Amino acid sequence: MEIAYKKREPNLEVVNMNTKKRYDRWAIWTMLFPYASLFILFIAVPVIIAIILSFTYFNTVERPKFVGLYNYIAILTQDEVFLKYVLPNTIKFSMIVGPCGYILQFLLAWVLAQIPKWPRTIFALIFYSPSLTSGVAMTVIWKVIFAGDQFGYLNNLLLSLNIIEKPIQWLQDPDYLMTIMIIVALWGSMGIGFLAMLGGILNIDPELYEAAYIDGIKNRFQEIIYVTVPSMRPQMLFGAVMAIVNAFSSATIGVDLTGSNPTPQYVGQLMVNHIEDYGFLRYDMGYATALSVLLLLLIYCFSKLANKMFASND
Amino acid sequence: MKYQGTKINPSRFDRSQIKFFVILSLLSIFMILPILYIISTAFKPLDELFAYPPRFFVRKPTLENFRALGDIVTGLGIPLSRYIFNSILSSGLTVLLSVFISAFAAYILSKKNFKSKKLLFEINTIALMFVPVAVRIPRYLVIEKLGLLDTFMVLILPLIAMPVGVFLVKQFTDQVPDSLIEAATIDGANDFYILYKIVIPIIKPALVTVAIIAFQTSWNTAEPSTLYINDDSMRTFAFYLSAITTSTGNVVEGRGIAAAASLILFIPNLVIFILMQSRVINTMAYSGIK
Numbered sequence: 001m002e003i004a005y006k007k008r009e010p011n012l013e014v015v016n017m018n019t020k021k022r023y024d025r026w027a028i029w030t031m032l033f034p035y036a037s038l039f040i041l042f043i044a045v046p047v048i049i050a051i052i053l054s055f056t057y058f059n060t061v062e063r064p065k066f067v068g069l070y071n072y073i074a075i076l077t078q079d080e081v082f083l084k085y086v087l088p089n090t091i092k093f094s095m096i097v098g099p100c101g102y103i104l105q106f107l108l109a110w111v112l113a114q115i116p117k118w119p120r121t122i123f124a125l126i127f128y129s130p131s132l133t134s135g136v137a138m139t140v141i142w143k144v145i146f147a148g149d150q151f152g153y154l155n156n157l158l159l160s161l162n163i164i165e166k167p168i169q170w171l172q173d174p175d176y177l178m179t180i181m182i183i184v185a186l187w188g189s190m191g192i193g194f195l196a197m198l199g200g201i202l203n204i205d206p207e208l209y210e211a212a213y214i215d216g217i218k219n220r221f222q223e224i225i226y227v228t229v230p231s232m233r234p235q236m237l238f239g240a241v242m243a244i245v246n247a248f249s250s251a252t253i254g255v256d257l258t259g260s261n262p263t264p265q266y267v268g269q270l271m272v273n274h275i276e277d278y279g280f281l282r283y284d285m286g287y288a289t290a291l292s293v294l295l296l297l298l299i300y301c302f303s304k305l306a307n308k309m310f311a312s313n314d
Numbered sequence: 315m316k317y318q319g320t321k322i323n324p325s326r327f328d329r330s331q332i333k334f335f336v337i338l339s340l341l342s343i344f345m346i347l348p349i350l351y352i353i354s355t356a357f358k359p360l361d362e363l364f365a366y367p368p369r370f371f372v373r374k375p376t377l378e379n380f381r382a383l384g385d386i387v388t389g390l391g392i393p394l395s396r397y398i399f400n401s402i403l404s405s406g407l408t409v410l411l412s413v414f415i416s417a418f419a420a421y422i423l424s425k426k427n428f429k430s431k432k433l434l435f436e437i438n439t440i441a442l443m444f445v446p447v448a449v450r451i452p453r454y455l456v457i458e459k460l461g462l463l464d465t466f467m468v469l470i471l472p473l474i475a476m477p478v479g480v481f482l483v484k485q486f487t488d489q490v491p492d493s494l495i496e497a498a499t500i501d502g503a504n505d506f507y508i509l510y511k512i513v514i515p516i517i518k519p520a521l522v523t524v525a526i527i528a529f530q531t532s533w534n535t536a537e538p539s540t541l542y543i544n545d546d547s548m549r550t551f552a553f554y555l556s557a558i559t560t561s562t563g564n565v566v567e568g569r570g571i572a573a574a575a576s577l578i579l580f581i582p583n584l585v586i587f588i589l590m591q592s593r594v595i596n597t598m599a600y601s602g603i604k
Contacts, residue, residue: 024428113322126345130349187348202599244443292448
């Protein structure tokens, strides 16, 4: 890490007067206050409330009633939809969109680093731009490409090539919905994490490569394994966290694409949709927040795993 | 094989790069087709939208869809310009405020010594994993308790605290030499002055990056308008787009209008990113989690 990051010099307190210290404390709290208070209000407190409510029965009308671990037990033993569809779907979706998207991001960033600056900038822009369309705009496009009638581009293409005989209801058909969700999520996944990895690769000291070749590295694959990845571990970790977050945040696309919650036969049903189903449609807030807590735990476990893989050795 | 210098970040084109260009070109077609589709459809006249077989590119471009977009809104009683104005105002304020509070917080977390500093930064790093959709319900309860429902501020406040923003700016501020700040302190400068005159000019690329991320989040999201606001005159353009796509997006004539609206939503993002991209890449070199 010595190369990419200048080691910070030990911060010696040069001026050690009492007045300065008091002033410092004032500056620290005034400058930290705006961020800290908003962070607490909109990030920390909601998470804490979620944890507390998850131990209650709460229908938004009556006061929450403490029910202990009931919600969690119910999720894990009685919720057939959760166990049969939501959990497997979530794991499948996030395992593919997370790790595969991540590897794809790294490979793309690496390939981009092999070409001169101008074309690189243009390609990077093309790969990054889908992540700009996130949310509503995205569904506008994909709904038409995968439209179920013969006006849909994919149906039209396949019909004209005589691959299929009649239009396929791509978005309503349980056989295809999950695949389409994954493709759409991967398409939009080249976000900040991707840019971070590109920045990381370009920032590696060229002398490291030279030294590695003197030490006996033979090909470009070894170069990636022994030089590129180890030298940009911090960016790899940042990219991994971003990929995980992206995989879970894009989890509403099943409902966005089909326009219904629950999705047809629950094939596109993910944790986030299940939470909304219980929270905003059935008003069982205790149950819904228990699901939220499980989701946050799941994300945390994934990130810990990434941490294990890429944490700096020093 | 004799080592001939690294091939990473080459300064000029070489024949050995052709294979990379081929891979990149093929992939970029897949990436860019949907975007070309929006642009092309937004300018399609009605008969081309209905054409069978559907044609990808527009033949006779027209602004009809954009005009129709304006007409629908008048039907709802609130003009399109109002939604756009709300979007511009709320995104603008979100960008401004998030840049400032991120710079403040990052400066303290990077350059001050106090007991809980490490812990606070650690908490912020954990919060990078925070997925807002997961806690929509408790967030709603907090916003309700604060009395922010149906206020304009609810479009802004929940979006300003961005862990990823503070994280990036803090990593970048670590590059500012401590000696520079110590010298200014000895000269009697206070922290706001130091931040404004010394630190901010150096960390500008990181602040630009935060601004871009904040803009994208605020400009693209329909969530606050949908969940926290009932008054149509306070809702944003992203909300308007999601409303018309659910009502018209599935019928053929609605596609042109939906595409026109998507294009309006997409263009500012793209333009801002194009103008700022070199600074963003520059920031990202310091983005690592150690």
